[in-house]
Amino acid sequence: xxxxxxxxxxxxxxxxxxxxxxxxxxxxxxxxxxxxxxxxxxxxxxxxxxxxxxxxxxxxxxxxxxxxxxxxxxxxxxxxxxxxxxxxxxxxxxxxxxxxxxxxxxxxxxxxxxxxxxxxxxxxxxxxxxxxxxxxxxxxxxxxxxxxxxxxxxxxxxxxxxxxxxxxxxxxxxxxxxxxxxxxxxxxxxx
Numbered sequence: 001x002x003x004x005x006x007x008x009x010x011x012x013x014x015x016x017x018x019x020x021x022x023x024x025x026x027x028x029x030x031x032x033x034x035x036x037x038x039x040x041x042x043x044x045x046x047x048x049x050x051x052x053x054x055x056x057x058x059x060x061x062x063x064x065x066x067x068x069x070x071x072x073x074x075x076x077x078x079x080x081x082x083x084x085x086x087x088x089x090x091x092x093x094x095x096x097x098x099x100x101x102x103x104x105x106x107x108x109x110x111x112x113x114x115x116x117x118x119x120x121x122x123x124x125x126x127x128x129x130x131x132x133x134x135x136x137x138x139x140x141x142x143x144x145x146x147x148x149x150x151x152x153x154x155x156x157x158x159x160x161x162x163x164x165x166x167x168x169x170x171x172x173x174x175x176x177x178x179x180x181x182x183x184x185x186x187x188x189x190x191x
Contacts, residue, residue: 005071027050029049091148094157
């Protein structure tokens with residue numbers, strides 16, 4: 001079973017619809033600290049469980065606590081694969097929420113992929129574009145809560161997390177699976 005933690009209901013349903021299109025049975029729940037495994041399992045366990053923490057506008061500490069708890073709940077349900085759904089332009093508590101999921105899973109390394117070309121989001125060598133415009137030059141630069149003043153996702157994430165952040169360049173990805181695996185293995189040893 002796959003466990004997903006999303007920071008808002010729109011993102012929860014966006015990722016859920018993608019899983020449904022691939023044939024998966026998906027259940028979406030609003031997370032709160034009172035939610036227990038039986039609240040979810042009584043509906044017959046699906047292929048994918050998505051928990052919406054509604055944490056995008058929370059304080060970093062509150063967001064961390066919600067995602068940590070949601071991830072622990074997904075583990076209790078028996079999820080074996082985990083996915084942290086973020087805003088497609090990296091708004092919100094990205095670093096604290098990734099830290100929370102990794103801490104709850106007792107992991108120290110994860111891949112982060114934000115680009116989604118079908119929806120006009122591309123990331124090339126760490127620089128994020130919205131419909132072909134750098135993130136810092138897009139309409140999101142004027143976001144009233146999370147103004148995006150940088151286009152480098154590495155810089156944005158590094159400024160919010162306690163973990164080291166690295167980058168797999170587009171040229172490496174283009175070299176194929178073997179080279180990509182070697183690159184990731186090398187990064188694991190340094191991060």
